[in-house]
Amino acid sequence: MAKVMKKILNDPRHAVSEMIDGLVLASGGRTRRLDGLDAIVKTEIPDGKVALLIGGGSGHEPIFHGFVGDNLGDGAACGQFFAAPAPHIICAAAKAVHRGKGILFLYGNYAGDNMNFDIAAEMLIDEGIDVRTVRVRDDVAAAPRERVEDRRGIAGDVLMIKIAGAAAAALDNLDEVERIARKAAANVCSMGVAVSAGSIPETGRATFELADDEIEVGMGAHGEAGIARQKLAPADQVADQLMARILPDLPFGAGDEVALLLNNLGATTMMEMLVINRRIRKTLDERGIRVHRTDVGTWLTVQEMAGFSVTLMKLDEELKHYLDAPCRSVGFTNWGGL
Amino acid sequence: MGARVLDAAGATEMLRAVSRAVIANTDRLTDADLAIGDGDHGIGMRRGFEAALTALEAPQPGIDGAFRATGMAIMATTGGAAGAVFGTVFTAGAKAFAGEPQISAESFRRFLAEAQASVARRGGVGEGQKTMFDALAYAARAAEGTDDLTAAVHAAAAGALAGVEATKDMIATTGKARSLGERSLGHPDPGAISVSVILGAMQEFVSA
Numbered sequence: 001m002a003k004v005m006k007k008i009l010n011d012p013r014h015a016v017s018e019m020i021d022g023l024v025l026a027s028g029g030r031t032r033r034l035d036g037l038d039a040i041v042k043t044e045i046p047d048g049k050v051a052l053l054i055g056g057g058s059g060h061e062p063i064f065h066g067f068v069g070d071n072l073g074d075g076a077a078c079g080q081f082f083a084a085p086a087p088h089i090i091c092a093a094a095k096a097v098h099r100g101k102g103i104l105f106l107y108g109n110y111a112g113d114n115m116n117f118d119i120a121a122e123m124l125i126d127e128g129i130d131v132r133t134v135r136v137r138d139d140v141a142a143a144p145r146e147r148v149e150d151r152r153g154i155a156g157d158v159l160m161i162k163i164a165g166a167a168a169a170a171l172d173n174l175d176e177v178e179r180i181a182r183k184a185a186a187n188v189c190s191m192g193v194a195v196s197a198g199s200i201p202e203t204g205r206a207t208f209e210l211a212d213d214e215i216e217v218g219m220g221a222h223g224e225a226g227i228a229r230q231k232l233a234p235a236d237q238v239a240d241q242l243m244a245r246i247l248p249d250l251p252f253g254a255g256d257e258v259a260l261l262l263n264n265l266g267a268t269t270m271m272e273m274l275v276i277n278r279r280i281r282k283t284l285d286e287r288g289i290r291v292h293r294t295d296v297g298t299w300l301t302v303q304e305m306a307g308f309s310v311t312l313m314k315l316d317e318e319l320k321h322y323l324d325a326p327c328r329s330v331g332f333t334n335w336g337g338l
Numbered sequence: 339m340g341a342r343v344l345d346a347a348g349a350t351e352m353l354r355a356v357s358r359a360v361i362a363n364t365d366r367l368t369d370a371d372l373a374i375g376d377g378d379h380g381i382g383m384r385r386g387f388e389a390a391l392t393a394l395e396a397p398q399p400g401i402d403g404a405f406r407a408t409g410m411a412i413m414a415t416t417g418g419a420a421g422a423v424f425g426t427v428f429t430a431g432a433k434a435f436a437g438e439p440q441i442s443a444e445s446f447r448r449f450l451a452e453a454q455a456s457v458a459r460r461g462g463v464g465e466g467q468k469t470m471f472d473a474l475a476y477a478a479r480a481a482e483g484t485d486d487l488t489a490a491v492h493a494a495a496a497g498a499l500a501g502v503e504a505t506k507d508m509i510a511t512t513g514k515a516r517s518l519g520e521r522s523l524g525h526p527d528p529g530a531i532s533v534s535v536i537l538g539a540m541q542e543f544v545s546a
Contacts, residue, residue: 057418080385082376083418111513112419115460119413119422142517150516202381203368222376224517 005199005206005304012201016058016080023065026330031068038085039093040065041075050177051075051097052168054161055090055117056107057082059201060221063157063300064107066331072165073106073329077120081200082222084112090120094131102130102174104181106164108153108221109135130174134181136160138190138311140249141218141227154221155263155300155309156188158332159323166325184319189249190263191242192309194219195232198266198302207302217241221265221302235272239279242310247287252312254288259295259323261311266301268308280310292320299332342544344441344487349401352543353408353428354394357387359539360532367535370528374515379420379528386416386424401438405431405449419513420529423457423470427536430456443481443490450478450494461512468508468515468522470529476501477537488544495541498534505530 009015016038024033024040031040038058045051054064055077064076074097079085094103105121107113114135121131137148138156164181171177194216197206207223210216215238218226233241252258260280262273273296284291292315300309315323326335342348360367360383368380389411398404405428413425434449435441454474458464463471480497481490505527510516515527 079417080378080382082378083382083416084421086414086417086421088414110419111461112417112422115419115422116417119460152517200376200378200381203377205368205372205377207372207376220514220517222514224376224514225519225521226517 004204007201007204009201012204015201016078019058019061020065020078023330027069034092034096037089037092038078039075039089039096040068040078041093041096042068045074045097045099047099048101048172049074049099050101050168050172050174051094051099051103052106052164052177053077053090053094053097053103054106055079055085055093056110056113057084059303060300062331063161067161067329069327069329071169071325071327072161072332074168081202084110084116087116087119087123090117091123094120094124094129098129101172102132104164104168104174104177105131105133106160106181107135108157109137109151110153132174132178134160134164134178134185136185136188138188139220140189140245141191142220145249152220152224154190154192155261155311156190156313158263158295158299159188159259159261159311159313160184162327162332163319163322165327166322170322170325180318180322184313187250187314187319188311189246190309190311191218191246192221192263192265192307193217193238193242194223194226194265194305194307196267196304196306197223198305201303215307218245221300223302223305235275236279239276239310240283243280243283246310246312250314252287252289252314257290257292257315257320258284259293259313259315260284260291262294262296263300263309263311264298265305265307265309266298267304267306270296273308276308293323342546344401344544345439346398346400346404349435349441350394350398350404352540353404354391355543356536356539357391357394357408359535360384360387361391363535367528367532370526370531373525374510374518374522375528376514378418379532382416382418382420383424383532386412386421389415401435401441402432405429405435419461420532423461423529424532426456426460427453427474441487443485443487446487446490446494447478447481450474450481454478463512466508467512468505468510468527469512470527470533472505472508472527473498473501473530473533476504477533491537491541491544495534495537498530498537502526502530502534
């Protein structure tokens with residue numbers, strides 16, 4: 001029997017709904033909830049704006065509901081814990097953010113998300129609304145590059161939402177927003193490691209079992225099995241192991257400029273994250289890869305899972321421009337830029 | 339074997355029995371999903387079939403209406419891949435039973451065939467990928483060759499169980515279990531178990 005997690009919640013079946021209510025209150029009037037639905041949208045979206053709708057299963061907070069804001073998502077459709085949102089939630093959120101210039105759907109590549117967002121897109125297209133879809137497939141551990149279609153979307157979502165959000169705010173052309181999002185998606189790679197399991201609040205049970213002295217390398221954002229289960233090792237060694245898989249994948253090489261994102265899966269400390277950042281930076285420096293910006297934080301979590309993921313995105317001037325745009329939301333604010 | 343007349347009222351009652359059976363199997367489905375997935379299949383299915391039970395409290399206009407109401411309730415509340423796939427199974431029933439005053443062996447087979455085709459289209463899956471589709475395919479094949487509804491439903495339920503067994507020997511190539519590779523061997527697919535629960539409840543209903 002998997003371990004039972006302690007959590008400070010009311011009825012876990014209402015946790016997603018209560019979480020959204022709390023988020024709206026924390027957003028200072030900049031977001032609202034759609035009546036009776038697990039969907040959150042910006043209160044002010046100008047007419048003629050290309051809309052960006054993000055979403056996915058809940059429990060990875062602050063993504064996705066926490067990424068609704070300025071230069072980020074216009075709305076988020078939220079599923080239950082680790083389960084894609086239903087088509088009618090996606091449709092309602094899409095209609096609430098549509099301002100006549102079409103909608104970009106941006107989400108992680110999972111069977112459930114793909115099916116539910118596709119059903120919603122078909123319904124909206126039938127109504128004459130232009131909907132495009134870009135799926136984030138950044139997890140290099142999930143499948144080799146020749147099967148990139150099978151890769152999961154993990155923390156690359158964060159940089160993707162930032163770039164697509166800034167592009168959708170600046171440009172009034174859905175074709176262009178889609179093109180930029182696709183370019184970003186083709187240039188992002190991630191991989192993670194879990195030190196301990198997360199849980200699903202509705203069952204209260206850990207999603208996998210890991211011995212106290214073991215780590216799972218390359219696991220998915222729901223505890224999907226990784227590529228290796230091994231003994232806990234020093235930070236430098238673990239960081240090297242991830243980089244050994246990420247760097248040759250795109251590949252990343254001398255002269256490249258990248259965005260580096262270190263995502264905490266929930267229960268790892270900032271100290272550990274920064275120790276890892278030090279080693280990764282050394283690796284990149286040695287290979288002549290320039291880091292344009294570094295984001296270290298907690299964005300795509302798996303409840304109390306301990307561990308982290310590394311994301312690298314290869315940049316050009318256009319991607320840098322949108323990546324550096326200031327953004328503001330409950331889950332991710334970078335108003336001054338770094 | 340008794341044989342119930344499955345008109346709109348009978349079909350509605352059967353779908354209520356199916357919903358209760360899925361809800362009763364929540365923990366079993368969760369345990370199966372914890373073994374090779376992320377452990378949310380049981381609670382998702384419970385959510386969907388609780389909503390279906392509520393939707394089916396009202397009398398339904400026709401067999402197709404009952405199946406459509408069930409499918410829409412599941413799709414709206416289950417979420418995830420399971421919501422899309424199992425919602426599709428029941429809306430496929432709405433197509434197969436359109437205009438039929440009673441469920442016959444022939445229209446029941448049409449339902450299984452339509453469900454298979456719709457799930458394949460929506461999920462991009464085929465046989466052998468260790469999904470609920472395998473149980474559906476086994477059930478559809480088993481239900482062939484009889485003009486008796488009760489016999490067809492019994493055969494389909496037995497077929498679904500054989501399909502569940504068959505998934506134990508498969509390596510998942512789609513869905514969240516895909517990353518397990520050979521580690522998924524020996525475990526039955528949770529979605530396939532759900533198909534067997536659904537068809538098992540139909541079997542029990544038509545035999546009562």
